[in-house]
Amino acid sequence: MLKRDTRYQGAVVNNHQILLIKHKEHKTGRSYWAIPGGGMEPGETEEECVRREKNEETNLDVRFISLQMDEPDYPGGTYKRLKTFLCEPLKGEASPGFEPEQDAASVYGIVEVKWFDLQSEANWGADLTNDPITYPQLKNIRRILSYPN
Secondary structure, X not given: OXXXXXXXXXXXXXXXXXXXXXXXXXXXXXXXXEOOEEOOOOOOOHHHHHHHHHHHHHOOEEEEEEEEEEEOOOOOOOOOEEEEEEEEEEXXXXXOOOOOOHHHHOOEEEEEEEEEEOOOOOOOOHHHHOOOOHHHHHHHHHHHOOOOO
């Protein structure tokens, strides 16, 4: 799989809800929720990267608002650093997009998109609240945006 230093992801928030995508691994069938994002292409700015990733993965055009989290020592395998930007939808209907990088697409597909309530975790489900990667990121986003934890 392609190694990149920084993952740029966009927390798309609208009406107190955040949009997540569900990846499903082809080999194992394991699925998990993630904040849409990925690596920067040559010549892109951070904003262009985040907007492109949102369009590819969720079919939404978004407005880039601000950097919310910068985790320089991200413990993920592919990326060393994680930057999360707050975005809002401009146009389009959220739906599962695609993974354009062949090496990643051979491992998983995007099978679902869903809005999750930032005001309450009551309907998030165990698959999200038990996720060791995405759940702590959502807790941080809720704290930064002043939602109750």
